[in-house]
Each structure stands twice: as C-alpha cells, then as structure tokens.
Amino acid sequence: MKVKCEINMRVQFVLIVYVFLCYTNES
Secondary structure, eight states, rough: HHHHHHHHHHHHHHHHHHHHHOOOOOO
16 A cells, blocks of 8 residues: 555656646747
C-alpha cells in the first residue's frame, strides 16, 4: 500500500513537470 502511494506521488510529479514544460514551450 505504501509503495503504491509513493508511485502515485511520483507519477503526479512527472505529470506536473510535463505539463509545465509543455506550457513553457508554447509561450
């Protein structure tokens, strides 16, 4: 259960960074 939570946090972080990079590339 704890490992699953850690993976979810990591995935969320990667998604946020990916979206941030996409936005900075567009402007």
